[in-house]
Amino acid sequence: MRVELIPLKMPRVVKPCENLHKVIEEALYHNSVSLKEGDILVISSKIVSTCLNLFIKGDKAFRYAFSQADRVLDVFSNWMLTMKGDNILLNSGIDVSNAPPGKLSILPRDLNSIARSVHLRILMRKGIKVGVIICDSFVFPLRRGTVGICLGFHYVKPIIDYRGERDLYGKTMKITAINVVDTISNMAHILMGEGIEKIPIVVVRGLKHIVQKIHPEELADFRMLENECAFRKLYF
Numbered sequence: 011m012r013v014e015l016i017p018l019k020m021p022r023v024v025k026p027c028e029n030l031h032k033v034i035e036e037a038l039y040h041n042s043v044s045l046k047e048g049d050i051l052v053i054s055s056k057i058v059s060t061c062l063n064l065f066i067k068g069d070k071a072f073r074y075a076f077s078q079a080d081r082v083l084d085v086f087s088n089w090m091l092t093m094k095g096d097n098i099l100l101n102s103g104i105d106v107s108n109a110p111p112g113k114l115s116i117l118p119r120d121l122n123s124i125a126r127s128v129h130l131r132i133l134m135r136k137g138i139k140v141g142v143i144i145c146d147s148f149v150f151p152l153r154r155g156t157v158g159i160c161l162g163f164h165y166v167k168p169i170i171d172y173r174g175e176r177d178l179y180g181k182t183m184k185i186t187a188i189n190v191v192d193t194i195s196n197m198a199h200i201l202m203g204e205g206i207e208k209i210p211i212v213v214v215r216g217l218k219h220i221v222q223k224i225h226p227e228e229l230a231d232f233r234m235l236e237n238e239c240a241f242r243k244l245y246f
Contacts, residue, residue, distance in 0.1 A: 011216065012216050013214065013215070013216035013217060014214070014215040014216050015197060015198065015201060015212055015213070015214055015215075016041070016043055016212065016213040016214075016215065017041075017201040017202070017209045017211075017212050018037035018038060018040075018041045018043060018209065018210070018211040018212065018213065019037075019040070019041060019207070019208055019209050020033075020036070020037055020040065020208045020209070020210060021040050021208075022208075023208065024057055024060050024061065024210070025060070026060055026061075026063040026065065026110070027061070027063045028060070028061050029061065030057070030058060030061040030062075030124075030128070031127075031128065031131045033057065033061060033210075034051070034053070034128065034211060037210070037211050043213060045132060045136060045138060045140055045213065046138065046215065047138045047139060047140070047218070048139070048140070048141075048215075048217070048218030048221045049138075049140045049141070049213055049214065049215050049221070050140065050141040050142070050143060050166060050194060050213070050214040050215075050217060050221060051128065051132075051140055051141070051142050051143070051211060051212075051213060051214075052143045052144075052145055052194060052195060052197075052198035052211065052212045052213075052214060053125075053128070053142065053143070053144050053145070053210065053211050054144075054145060054146070054202055054210040054211070055103075055117055055118075055121065055144050055145060055146040055161055055162075056105070056108055056109075056115060056146075056210065057210035057211070058118055058121070058124055058144060059115045059116060059117060059118060060115070062118055064115060064116045064117070064118060065109060065110065065113040065114065065115055065116070066104075066113065066114050066116060067112060067113060067114075068112075068113070068114050069106055069112065069114070070088070070106075071101040071104040071105060071106055071114055072088045072089065072090055072101055074101075074102075074104055074114065074116075075090040075092055075101040075102045075104055076090065076092075076102075078092075078094065078102035078103070078104060078116055078117075079092035079093065079094055079102045080092070080093050080094050080095065081093040083098065083245050083246070084245075089101060090102070091245070094117065095119070096233050097159075097161055098148075098245060099117075099146075099148070100148070100149070102116075102117070103116065103117035103146065103161075104116050104117075107204065108204075117146070117161065120162070121144045121161045121162025122162045122163065122164060123162075124144060124162060125142040125143065125144050125162045125163050125164035126142070126164040126165075128142045128164075129141070129142045129164045129165050139165060139221065140165070140221065141163070141164070141165045141166035141220070141221040142163060142164045142165060142166070143160050143162070143163045143166060143191055143194055143195055143198075144160070144161050144162040144163065145158045145159060145160055145161065145195035145198060145199060145202075146158070146159055146161050146195075147159070147199060147204065151244070156199070156204060157196050157199060158192070158195035158196040158197070158198060158199025158200075158202075159192050159195055159196070160191035160192050160194070160195045163191045164224075165221060165222065165223060165224065166190065166191055166194075166220060166221060166222075166224070167190055167220040167221075167222055167224065167228070168189070168190055168191050168224065168228060168229070168232040169187045169188060169189055169190055169228075169231070169232055170187060170188040170190055170220070171187045171231075172186040172187055172188070173185065173186065173187065190220055191232075194214055194217070197212075197214065198212035198214065
């Protein structure tokens, strides 16, 4: 198996209120990339927020994190650890970086629906089925630096489940599964960067076997219950 990551560098800075679908088309055209059946589009949540003009005035994310949070898990220094939807985020995902001067970006509420709209737009215009992941950055405990995480997706199998299968020595695996959408988000995050790269979209090619319609039970299984989480004593 060969997997290819194709960064789509924008020739300019995207402005608030632009049409997300046209921005994607411009990025593909500028980089001379044609989508293929089974490709996965990984899109930065920041470009989605920009196109939806989801900005508030301010320069301190901490001050506004509480109003955007569904639940506050912890508070320390100038950071707030929060729950927003199904995700644990710092400062409710509010961010000063790569936002216009004097403004903070906030996350859209339903990124799965936005991912679905991108999938459908490409299906209608190109006649091909692609997966869509909308990603953001996060930090691991006791590790310096950001990693990519998935905040919304459509038409991508979210996990590869090994439960009930056997390992190399014949032992039955009870809890093992590969988190596909976060892993792909992290791959794309390396190319997107955090600064002046202007790469809000990465095309992932070669994982056609996971680009498929997702059944409701798969979506439900992807979201782990709090009492099942290994980090529940830290976060909940």
